[in-house]
Amino acid sequence: MKKYHFIAIGGAVMHNLALALHQKGYEVSGSDDEIYEPSRSRLAKAGILPDEWGWFPEKIDKNLDGVILGMHARIENPELVKAKELGLPIYSFPEFIYNQSKDKTRVVVAGSHGKTSITSIILHVLKDQGIDFDYLVGAQIEGFDLMVRLSDAPIIIIEGDEYLTSPLDRRSKFFHYHHDIGLVSGIAWDHFNVFPDFDKYKDLFRQFMEMTPEGGKLIYCEVDPLVKEIADKLKSEATLIPYKAHPSEIRQGQTILKTEKGDVPIQLFGEHNLQNLQGAKEICLSLGVSEIEFYSSIQKFKGAAKRLELVKKKGNSHLFRDFAHAPSKLKATSDAVKNQFPDSRLISVQELHTYSSLNKDFLPNYAGTMDLADEAIIYLNPHAVALKKLELMDEETLREGFKRPDLRLFTDSQELKKYLLSQNYDNTNLLLMSSGNYDNMELEEIIAKFE
The missing domain is CATH 3.90.190.20 (Mur ligase, C-terminal domain)
Structure with missing residues (x-):
């Protein structure tokens, strides 16, 4: 049985990853200086909620297969210091996700906005079509108990965040996933405290797009001028697939997709969501889903939590x-x-x-x-x-x-x-x-x- 310890286990993604590993049969422990709901109740139900708040270096020993480090922890964290002293493998959660998915087809959805919505649509369609897959998404989605799944599935769908990886690694998270299929939805200045230079912020996405391997696919929103500017200058052996908002019309407050096979009513609305839908469709097609299957599944999609x-x-x-x-x-x-x-x-x-x-x-x-x-x-x-x-x-x-x-x-x-x-x-x-x-x-x- 593998044993992993989480430093800052209470975070949204961190506690979901801990629960996913627990479900997988791994032995999981963790620490944090404070844990809020719903993380607290969910960890308690699984029996892996820390007994008390704080950092306890005695929890770190040579029997651990690794330590997973949350962004919330500081460099001088005593548990982290102990793990370094013992020479234990220390992973950020992006590094750990990659470590667990090296043999899978890795799909990474990036962009300043729309990441969660696009990822959620893909997850909904694949599940509705009975396709086996793993995932990492930044919101709770109806029909999914966790925000993370790790199994023997051949595909993993990852919401790729440009934010910093960990206290030890100041690179953007999405660089760690090494995508086979990548998507960039748009670029708009965010995280002003971490990325005070907009040109450097934009360059993160250029680097991500350039990482698309030969034989891979890069799907990008062509109506976003900054994304299109990068894509037009890109020297890549990957297949480039531009997209824009899916054709539609509004009838009495209802959005209707216009398709070659006829009208398809959906529960989503808004130009931005129609762009997200089209981007998700391109990824689903790349994974073997047919257009008919996509349109059948998308009619049932209600959206991710707190996304319109x-x-x-x-x-x-x-x-x-x-x-x-x-x-x-x-x-x-x-x-x-x-x-x-x-x-x-x-x-x-x-x-x-x-x-x-x-x-x-x-x-x-x-x-x-x-x-x-x-x-x-x-x-x-x-x-x-x-x-x-x-x-x-x-x-x-x-x-x-x-x-x-x-x-x-x-x-x-x-x-x-x-x-x-x-x-x-x-x-x-x-x-x-x-x-x-x-x-x-x-x-x-x-x-x-x-x-």
Whole structure:
């Protein structure tokens, strides 16, 4: 029985990987200085939740087959120091995923936006068609218990993040997977704190695209100007496959795909999601799925959690929630809802939560991103701003940055909730966008407005 120890086991992907290895029959242990829900309950149910918080070098011994290091851990972590002293194999989770999938066909989905949605569509279609595969995805998907699966399947589908690998490895995660089939959905500046130079950020994707091997496939969104610019200059022996949004039309709030075999109604909507769908289709075709099979499966796909997720619907009023936080994601999401329901009022609420979004120097990138909303609201958590040691922006600064003179700012989640509860939602859509949780704002009473 193989034995692995996780340093910072409580992370979203880390705890899913720990659970996947536990299911595989490996002996798993771990440590963390704090573990939140749902990680805590899921690890406890599997019997691998640490007994107490903190770092315990005595957990590290020569009987381990390896240590898996989370990004949350620091270089001076005592468990990491002990593992180095003993000469144990130390893996970041991307390195470990590659180590477990060297003999598989590796499909890696990259891009500043759309990664999770594209990966989720592929996973849904392959599962619906009865194809065996492993995966790593950055969100919980309906029909999948875990965000990671490792088995003897011949294929693995990986959501490839450009963020840093680990405290020991400052390279982007997606470089470790060595894809056979790669996809790049788009490039838009993100992670401003880690990648302050946009040219260097763009170059990460150039390097990823160049890694596509001879005989491999590179699928890329040709309507993204930065992606197309790189692809046009690429010197590669790989097969290059450009894509753009799947042809469609909207009928009474329903998106219909236009295909050679006829109309196909789907539950997704928005130009960005139609691009994601087409990219996912190209990967599925490359893996042997037919067009007929793809269109049959895609009709049942409801979307990934917090990716234009329909929380509740009442007549012609809808409550959506989305993970959008970067400018390109915010604009694509807000525009998608308004374009899908042009005759309905749209209230767009955005929590600025990440370092980039809370940084005054990055704010001009948000200009025009909420233009189609009938009402634009920003929520800032002063505590989150203070933790990042940034300046709390005022309403006038945000109005200038967003180029939205009527933009409304809230810095108290209860005041925001009170305001949202006061609204009349007849023929109105409410869109809640955040990579955070509005300072743990309870949504039940707001959801009830749509029942």
